[in-house]
Each structure stands twice: as structure tokens, then as C-alpha cells.
Amino acid sequence: MTPTTETELAEAIAAANGPLRIRGGGTRDIGAPVDGATLTTAGLTGVTLYEPGALTLVVQAGTPLDEVEALLAAEGQRLAFEPGDMRALLGTEGTPTIGGVIATNASGPRRIQAGAARDFCLGVRFVDGQGQVLKNGGRVMKNVTGYDLVKLMTGSWGTLGVMTEVSLKVLAIPETEATLVCADKSAETAVASMAAALGSPFDVTGAAMMNGQTMIRVEGLEQSVAYRAKALQDGVLQGFDIVEGAASARMWADLRDLTPFAGKEGAVWRISVKPSDGPALVRELGALSPEAIFDWGGGLVWLRIADEEDAGAQMIRNDLSHMGGHATLVRASAATRAAVPVFHPEPAPLAALSRGLRAKFDPRGILNPGLMGA
Template sequence: MSNTPTSEQDLSDLIQAANGPIRIVGGGTRDIGAPVDGTPVPTTGLSGVTLYEPGALTLVAQSGTPLAEIDELLSKEGQRLAFEPGDLRGLLGTKGASTIGGVVATNASGPRRIQVGAARDFCLGVRFVDGAGRVLKNGGRVMKNVTGYDLVKLMAGSWGTLGLMTEVSLKVMAIPEAEITLVGEGQTAEQAVESLSAALGSPFDVTGAAFADGKTFVRIEGLEASVSYRAAELAKGVLAGFEPVAGAGSSDVWTQIRDVSGFAGLEGAVWRVSVKPSDGPRLVAALEDLSPRAIYDWGGGLVWLHVADQADAGATRVRAELEKLGGHATLVRAPADVRATVPVFQPEPAPIAALTAGLRQKFDPRGILNPGLMGA
């Protein structure tokens, strides 16, 4: 039997026949988590858009469909995936082509999340094969939930530990007519977060709010006249002194923030930290001994943190400071031997860990799907 299934039935048969761990492989672009020692099962044989209704803003694709293929199809109709999934190949030093299944499985969501939500919020339905080889589905056009669980919410962000997705149904959105990014210079991280919070708290519908390389960025999108008006109002109000960048220049800014391009060529570990926006600069200041660099996204609520090489990628210090502030951290980039010994994902409180273990027992009773990738 081939380890590259080309149908849902192939996959079901393969999982039922498995006598050891399985390592699920999408496009191979997001090498995050503890290394998994198991038989690789690629999703590349499960590829293709099976339904696209531009008028209904709905797309259904098999999980191994390249993200680039979906982007190209949508752009021809003036549409896109609104949640802005990043391309982390530069940051992680990986190759391959990102797949839509990998995007949903990791809940990959970019700068626009602050306005529209995450990948899971645009996922209407899923089909997947669980660790017992059962085909499960809910949402989408079938609207059948065979387990009583909200499978979409469970699968998005599960990193392949509950099942291998075969198909996803997504809501898509129109590409706006215009975008402008207002750029401010000379602010400290604390001042930038204050400006970003003020912009997000305004009535002007901000779709991006970030601070990187000493510059503060605020994005506005929509109809051209509306974008011009909102940008002007912000620039004479809470973002006084900020300068507008439009079109491709604006788009390039957010591509770099989305892809964490600023850390791509630097040696050292990279963390993805979620905190209260005002706590981000405090966290970075407290970690001065790790020579930190930071990119603040989501108004400061998401901190991409680069730290100098440490034996444990700075995990002891990062998590100790986070315990004081609240929040959680994921080790996005570090050598495989470090990821094998350091908890890559934020350790869960005992009650949540018990729920997680129960879900895994329900969907993967033999514990064969990406075992250990997210920890115990």
C-alpha cells in the first residue's frame, strides 16, 4: 500500500492498517513542533478544488491543494482568503509549497486577524480521517456533525493530532478596491502600542496594526473614497504625523510582517507570543539578557520574538516572564534537538490538559497521529 493516499478511502485503509506512528506531511513549509518519528504520510495526492462558487463566496478544496493554486483561482474572480496566512519558508528555512490543509490545521492567520478573525472563523466545514480510520465530517454543504463536536473548531489548530483532513470548505472574501498604510517613525515600542490601540479603537475600521524596525504601521482597506477619507481622519487625529503609503508599497509592508521576514536571515530562536498589547514591550524589556528583537502585530497582542542562541532557545526565561504577565508562547524556530526537549507549545493547565487528552483518546485512541508534536 502506498503511503501517499489519493483518495479518502486510501487514507482510511492506510490508517487502519498502520502498526506504528504516522507523521502527517502537508507542504512541509511549517516545520514547527517537536520532531515526530513516524511513517510520513503526504497529503499531496489529495489535491484539487472541488467546488468554487464566487457568488456565494464559497470554496471547497482537498487538503493537499497548494495554497498558491487557491490564491490564483480566487484572484481571477477578485477574491481572496481574508485571514492572510503567512509564508514562513524564509523564516524557517523550509521549501515545498504550503497546502490549504496545513493552513487550516495550524490555524495560520496573519495581520488581518485583528479585524476579520482567524482561519478557523472562515472554515465552514471539514472532512477528515481520524486515528481509527473513520471518515468524519461536519459543516459545509453536508451540515452533518456525526460526533456532537464542533469539528471545525477542533481541527483548526490541532496540527494533525486528531485526524488527517481530506477536504475543507471555506468562506472567501472580495479583494478591496484600495488600501493605504499610515507609517509613523521614531516611536518607542510603548508609544507605538498606544498609537495602535488608539487606531484600533477608532471608528475607521483598521485592518492591520503593527510595529517593526522602529516604524509603526496602520492599514485601512475598502472602497477608494472611503479609504482616503479614513486615512485622512486618522492622520489628523490619533495618528498625527504619520505618512500614507498606498498600493504595492502598502501591500509589501504587510507581506513582510505576515511572513516575519525581518528575522529570516538571523541566527537564533524565534518565538510567537500572545500577550495583552500593553505587556508586549514589558516582556521584551524583561528579556534584555537574551538580546531580544521584536515585531509587534495585532496591535501589540502578537509579538514575534527573536532571541540569541541559548541551550533551551530561551524557554526558561520566556516562560518565567510570561507567567508574571499572562499569555502564551510557541517556539516557532529552533534546532530539532532543542524542540525535542523543550515544550514547543505553551504547557496547558491541568484541567485543559485533561480535556485535550480526552479528545485525543476519542479521535486517536492508538495515539498514532503526529505523536508528541504538541507535547504530551
């Protein structure tokens, strides 16, 4: 089913007599497999409102992400939360949509400085599991009263409702960028360097370790970037080299899209921990021979391991039980994703709240049932 209007979508959901597999562009095949009729938002396209001077964009959920980014770029603006393209990593096809980005809270390396997708979502329109059209938020910041359904819907993976329209805050594209890099650092040393850079007054917008290189990004006006990069080199990042402009942008695009893991076999985990715990976690998982990428100053760890048995789920989550944090199985075979909880199991009180929310917004349990677990 590919409705082309919000009314058609509402009617389709209201008339459904069984589970629905909710899809945007079909590029983020993450979560437990869902059996049901496919309902896609790809037919809901177009820009409702764009006011560059107000840094505000209102767009239909099925609008391709590349069209949104091209529209913004023509006005010297961008989505500051840097959403990634998961097609190469996941082996999927289709076209990423803005609704899929918001539904999954897809946020890239700049989250460490700018915030996540949910922080830039001003308002949403969506259809709940009974076919009712709901809206929350608006077209300006601080326009939410009552329950903040905007934050609730962002990252709900289509389990509470199907988004039809999103309102977003956008930001200007900086004049230039530069990345300070240093090779052959240990994970512990890399995290220490990232922490020092993030703790500096030089407005770092990316801090990661990938392919054996520690990467620290600064963005802004050309003279400001040059000054801040030099100050970092002379201070907490001595021995780091500088990569500028387009070459710097390519490095962060590879990190954003997890290019180093694309085309390689194995399961991929997304693990959130305290930055200081990331290297210790990877070390404790040595028996799994993990390949690791560190982002967000070390607080986000991407692991590639063999997709065998439980794909390391028990060992990873046992370690996290005493470290704190959570792990999501981003890529694995359908059989593994059916057998292993893809999203981190919630504590009992939180799980009860989640069930209550699903019962309220989708009392029939037809929207992506089982995708995020029980």
C-alpha cells in the same frame, strides 16, 4: 506514503502499525520532532466546489495555497485571514497547502479585524486515528450541530485527524489599501498609537510595529480609504506618513511572512499577550537581547533570540506566568525542540481534556505523537 484519495488515506491510517508523521506541503516544520513514517496529503488536490456568488470554496486539503489564492483572485476574492508563507523563516522547501493552513490555524495581520482561519472554516472532512472518515459542518455559515469539530480540527496540527477536504468562506478583495507609518517610535508609544487607531471608527485592518516603524492599515473603496487615512492623520495618528497601493501591500506581506527574521540565526518565539503587556515583556527579557516584531495591535509578539541552552524558554514562560498569555517556539534546532516544550504547557484541567480528545480521535496514538507535547 502519498495517498491520492480519501479512501486510500483511510486505508493507510487503518493499516499503520506505528507512528505517522503527518505532512501537508512540509513548509511548517513546527513542534517537537516526530519519529514515524511520513504520510502526506499532497496527493489530495483539486477544487470540489467554488461558488463566488455565495462566497464559498470547497477544496481538497493537499491543494497548494498559491493555486487557491490564484483561483480566488481571478474572481476578485481572497482568503481574508491572510495566511503567511513560513518557508523563508523556517528554511523549509515544498509548497504550502490549504490543509496545512487550516491544520495550523495560520492567520496573518488581518486577524485583528477579520478573524482567524478557524473563523472562516465552514466544514471539514478528515480521517481519524482508526482510519474512519468523519465530516462536520457544511458549506454555509451556522451549519454546525452537535460538537463543533471544525473548530477543534482547525489548529490541531494533525494530532486528532488528517484533513482531506475543507469548506471555506471567502471575501472580496478591496479596491485599494493604504498604510500610515511613523518611524522611531518606542514600543510603548507604538502600542498606544495602535490602540488609538483600532479604537477609532475607521475600520483598521492591520496594526503592527516592524523594523522600527509603526504601521496602521486601512482597506476598501478608494474614496473611503483616502477619507479614513486622512481622518486618522488629522486625529489619533498625527505625524504619520502614508504609503499606498502595492508599496503598502509589500509591507504587510513582509510582516505576514516574518521576512525581517528570515535568514538570521536564532530561535523565534510567537507570544500572545495583552497588547499593553507586550513592551514590558520585551523589556524584562532584555538579558536575552531579543529582536521584536509586534502585530495585532501589540497582542502578538514575535521574538528572535539566541538558540542557546533552552532558547529563553524558562525566562519567557516565567514572565508569562504573571502576565498571562502563551508562547510557542516556532523556530529552533531539532535538539532544542526536542528538549523544550514547543507549545505552551497547558494547565492541568485543560491538559486532561486534550489527552481525552486525543484518546477519542486517535486511541492508538499514531498521529503526530508528541508534536504538541504529552
